[in-house]
Amino acid sequence: HGYAERWNMDWRWDWVKEIKDELLSSKTKENLCVIAIDWEKGAREINFITAVGNADIAGQHVAEFIQNNNIDPKLLHCIGFSLGAHLCAFASNNLFIISNKKYKFARITGLDPAGPLLRKASIDKRLSSDDADFVDCIHTSATFGLQEKSGHMDFFPDGGNSNAQGCEKLLHIKDDYDVKKRYNIKRLFFGESQKEDLDSSESLPEKSFIEKLRDQIGYITPLKDVFLNVHAYIGCNHLRSPHYFISSIHKCIFRAQLCSSWSDYLLKKCIDPIDNDLTYPRMGYHADQSDPIYRHGNGSFFLKTISKEPYCSHSL
Incomplete structure (x- = not known):
């Protein structure tokens, strides 16, 4: 989970539990074990700089847990939202160190990796494509998230810069x-x-x-409802990334296109034709099923979404 969150949230949408339930649902063919990392005490620091440091410490504990329990890193897929995306990177890097540079995670998925204080950080201080065998990221917020490339495949739905379909309606808060x-x-x-x-x-x-x-x-309107409404508006784009990931597991095909920019995508000027013979790029859980030329090309991928759940125009 991310900054100021915990693994089982009772004050708003509990996306961690929903991802866990979706992964372990009967439709999932693989044999999976889901481990939820609760670093609430470190994440709820008022000082964001301190919280970033706590994420690194939490990453050290995660790495030690993996090594002490003889968990095969090549089977690990770390899914992190916001500051939690960087925690995945810290954990993988710490595992690489304590294993004498033998192991790092098989995959990291960054759900709108946190941007504040990390936009200009060196790649060893934030999530990057060096942190796992395969790193995929979904960018949805220019305010709270990183717009910089952070993985082997970086997805920018609706441009990725706070333009998620449906979030604009929250401008008209009921109060x-x-x-x-x-x-x-x-x-x-x-x-x-x-x-x-x-x-x-x-x-x-x-x-x-x-x-x-x-x-x-x-x-x-009770005070709590006002807070939740304001939070929903401010964080709508940021929180849309977990929504997309959850929908991608069983419900949606988020077909993306390799392109140099969102404007080129809208003008249909992408260098990569969508009707080529390659296995098309897929945003979300099944990104690792994209063609190898995409998975290891450090490209930017763009796509459009719709305003209502499950947010895609192509369903599984």
Whole structure:
């Protein structure tokens, strides 16, 4: 998981559990064992610089766990979101060191690898194609994620720079932030203009108070809901990468195209024709089934998505 998260989140979408369940579902043919790495204490540091350092420490512990339990690194696929993507790199690099340069992970998937403070970092301080036999990345946010190439295959759905289909709708959050808000002792938001009319409602039971508020201003929002709405808007593009990965396991074929830029992709100027004889590039879980020329070419791949789940126009 990423910065300020934990492996089993109860305050918003629990994407870690959903990936785990999807991987272990009956449709998955391979025999899989899923290990969820919970580094909550290190990830919830207010200081992001400290959290990055904690990710490195957590990576050391992961490497030691792998070696102490005789887990074959060639069977390991580390899936990391945001700062967790770099944790995968730290773990693989630490394993390489403690194994006397014998082993590193077979595969790392970076789900919108964290960008703040890491955009100008050297490749040994962040996720790169050197960190595993195969590294694939899904870039979805220019605000919180890296736009720099970080793997053997870098996917940029809808351009990868905060243009995910459907996220723009969250600009219209249900709360009217143009109306000045006031937070009263009932832990409820209401419009400043209704203050005098509502003073008489303070003695009402909470249920009646809420009903009176709803009648007068048409909405009522607890503080937690406001936070979640703002979080959903700010983090929508960033969190879209786990959505894409989950959909790619059983539901979607995210067919991409090798191209020099998003603008060239839109203008159909890609140097790689989509109707060639190669096994086409696939974003997500099945990226390793793409043609070897793509898997080891350090290319950038572009594709369009749709606004509703499972976000693809081609289903499995």
